[in-house]
Amino acid sequence: MKLGCIQLQVAFGDVEKNFSRVEEFIREAANKGAEIVILPEMWNTSYALEKLEGLADVDGERTKAFLSQLAKELHVHIVGGSVATKKGDKFYNTMLVYNNEGELVGEYDKAHLFRLMDEHLHLSSGNTQNNFKLGDLGAAGVICYDIRFPEWLRLHALNGAKVLFVSAQWPTARIDHWKTLLQARAIENQCFVVAVNRISRNKDNFNGQSMVIEPWGEILWTGGEDEELAIVDVDFSKVDEVRTRIPVYDDRRPELYQDVLK
């Protein structure tokens, strides 16, 4: 299957510009044969957290209509990164996922809020998992800081995900953590990890390095330090092969480590 990874330069607080750029990229990805397109975190507003009252997408309605229409027209699955949403009187960091018929198959509010970027001061956290199907493919999606919580990703793998999509705004300062954590999540869960980060105008802040990693831990693609669209070919049957080679799921002894869930 061909993945279209959109390592977007997200414009701070400029919702119109971001929508228009995302549409261009999704169309280009579909033209180049992508069957699943993946976007980064908070691509509508970036971290304009102080301005969410005016900028956040109310109930995600605009983003939902936009992604659904493109998914259906271009017959492409869209893991729609995340957008800032307002639901009731609260703000969320919300991932929306559409299948290639334009149907909403995943809606997920980021579960772990990242204090270093003040998320906890402005956003509310979600409480539900994000497993979904793209055709026959079992998949899941999480957002950025979530990858530091292996139990959370394991739960998604146990619930049938063969690929973990990660949308992020992961800063340059900790980019080594990003790479190591993503590779670990792929190896321990014997899953594909498809992780799309953003670019900022000043690369000292966000420098991309998006990644596609297969279940044995081999890195199939790493993004550069500029805005880019990458088309990456993956063979999802590799998951079953790796899980047969080392039967980690059969060898688990959850009774020994239940306490980690407390």
Ligand SMILES: NC(=O)CCC(=O)C(=O)O
């Ligand atoms: N947007 C985020 O969740 C950033 C997470 C991060 O930088 C980290 O080190 O974790």
